[in-house]
Amino acid sequence: MxxxxxxxxxxxxxxxxxxxxxxxxxxxxxxxxxxxxxxxxxxxxxxxxxxxxxxxxxxxxxxxxxxxxxxxxxxxxxxxxxxxxxxxxxxxxxxxxxxxxxxxxxxxxxxxxxxxxxxxxxxxxxxxxxxxxxxxxxxxxxxxxxxxxxxxxxxxxxxxxxxxxxxxxxxxxxxxxxxxxxxxxxxxxxxxxxxxxxxxxHSASVDGLTGLWNREKLLQLFNQTLNEASSKAGYSILMLDIDHFKPVNDQFGHIVGDKVLVQFSQLLKQQVHKLGHVGRFGGEEFCILLPHYTLHQAEQFAEHLRIKISETEFETVGVKTASIGVCQYAPNESFETLITRADKALYMAKDQGRNRVQSLN
Ligand SMILES: Nc1nc2c(ncn2[C@@H]2O[C@H](COP(=O)(O)OP(=O)(O)OP(=O)(O)O)[C@@H](O)[C@H]2O)c(=O)[nH]1
Structure with a gap:
């Protein structure tokens, strides 16, 4: 097979x-x-x-x-x-x-x-x-x-x-x-x-299923863009998680679940394009780096993305939504701390009912 x-x-x-x-x-x-x-x-x-x-x-x-x-x-x-x-x-x-x-x-x-x-x-x-x-x-x-x-x-x-x-x-x-x-x-x-x-x-840097960057590569891109960015204006990241993804697997099987992940990844790639970098953090969790984006700009972009996702017809399963956590990089902060903060924002969005954007200062 x-x-x-x-x-x-x-x-x-x-x-x-x-x-x-x-x-x-x-x-x-x-x-x-x-x-x-x-x-x-x-x-x-x-x-x-x-x-x-x-x-x-x-x-x-x-x-x-x-x-x-x-x-x-x-x-x-x-x-x-x-x-x-x-x-x-x-x-x-x-x-x-x-x-x-x-x-x-x-x-x-x-x-x-x-x-x-x-x-x-x-x-x-x-x-x-x-x-x-x-x-x-x-x-x-x-x-x-x-x-x-x-x-x-x-x-x-x-x-x-x-x-x-x-x-x-x-x-x-x-x-x-x-x-x-x-x-x-x-x-x-x-x-x-x-x-x-x-x-x-290349294969050591990408996620095998979706073709998005993996965690290690995202860390490398983060350090690289942080140095290049000279973006004193801001550097923000988004953490995304597909809502109620388990029922997709349970109801339609893992192959369909995989197809949803691939289609979801392609949508993120298209939307982010040259604005930043998209990676898969494992499971149905994704991360987007937005160099040059202030918290406010990143929130606006996340909201645009949330609407796009909710308007997309996913193969076999139909409409799916995602929750998004937004965070702006604080000077001298490590990638891990930044991710933890964005994750926290994401889980706040989940707690507040899903299909929403939540930011954290
Ligand atoms: N098909 C497929 N499923 C995966 C993959 N990685 C993780 N999963 C599944 O993703 C699901 C994640 O489920 P949960 O973390 O419980 O979350 P959820 O059902 O999306 O609910 P919320 O996140 O709370 O909205 C699990 O059923 C995992 O098995 C994958 O690569 N392919």
Whole structure:
């Protein structure tokens, strides 16, 4: 038999936001990235040192590129990786560093008889950019295209028909193919992990039957909105309880009872929309957070909600009503105390005959 939960609760669809995925992907690859940039910086220092042992043209420029500019860019990436607020700058450097390394290589070596000794740096650079830089595919592709445009222009200027260059092109092509394939496969894996993680986080925050936030998530949203609200004007909450819900179960059964809870939740969601947050506190008790609402405004909203509920035709059971307790947040009050006060107001509403709004100062 299908469970009530799976019957009513549609699987959430997550916005596959590229920006957020890229941020998450870069963040989760930081440990690898830190090792890579650190060792690559060391490698360049060694590279620069070895070049000083050989009689090569552009000796000063070689030192400048291989001992100063590239290692410093890499170490800056390493440093920035500890500050999430600088991720954009770090990504820019992650694109800039390999491109500048390739362009420097071409500037220093193309046309010289020893070019073949230096060209492996370009092949490795392409693979590094695609697979180790932590860049998502589109950024890595952009960086490699910039590097390759330089390679092709330089190669063309220095003898496009030189058959020895065909080998060079072959290795570039191979590096691109290996890099593209690995990067795409890796990105697919990361994306699926990301979506799984979003789904997990979502299902840990919602009530399984109604899809409303659960108590823990509501507490989190309360703290979050309280900090954001800068709402010195007021912050109020509503506690709602469906009146005489037990007879619904007794008379029509639990499945119908569940359907009423789902329909009731949808109504609350529609009415609250962007004004605040709605959660289920268990059973037929619900809570609404209204940041920016004074007690008076919250009372008016609760009254509007009470009327809407009493005018709604619930499937199978017809008309149902709800009682509502309203409370305004007092400075430095804990969520638990606020909830207790709103609960008290709710039970006063019940005691006074149900289908009514009761507030408490
Ligand atoms: N179908 C269904 N019933 C639930 C669920 N959670 C709690 N209930 C039922 O909700 C009913 C709550 O009943 P009571 O707390 O006695 O209150 P009431 O009958 O609504 O009366 P008042 O609140 O005093 O107006 C109980 O019968 C619970 O079994 C649920 O997830 N699904």
């Amino acid at each position: 299908t469970s009530a939960t799976s019957m009513y609760n549609a699987k959430p669809v997550f916005a596959d936001s590229n920006k957020e995925f890229e941020q998450w992907s870069l963040q989760s690859r930081l440990p690898q990235l830190r090792y890579m940039v650190f060792f690559t910086a060391l490698l360049y220092l060694l590279y620069g040192y070895f070049e000083t042992l050989i009689d090569l043209p552009y000796a000063n420029q070689r030192l400048l590129f291989h001992v100063v500019i590239i290692p410093l860019s890499l170490l800056l990436i390493y440093r920035l990786s500890f500050y999430p607020q600088y991720f954009k700058q770090m990504r820019l450097l992650l694109v800039f560093a390999p491109v500048s390394a390739v362009w420097a290589n071409l500037y220093l070596n193309v046309g010289s008889s020893s070019f073949s000794h230096f060209s492996p740096e370009i092949y490795l650079n392409i693979i590094w950019t695609f697979t180790m830089s932590g860049l998502t595919f589109r950024y890595a592709l952009f960086a490699v295209c910039c590097s390759l445009s330089g390679t092709l222009v330089m190669s063309y200027l220095h003898g496009p028909n030189d058959p020895k260059l065909y080998l060079h092109y072959l290795w570039i092509l191979s590096a691109c193919v290996f890099g593209v394939v690995s990067s795409i496969v890796l990105e697919r894996m990361m994306r699926s992990l990301y979506l799984q993680q979003l789904e997990l986080a």
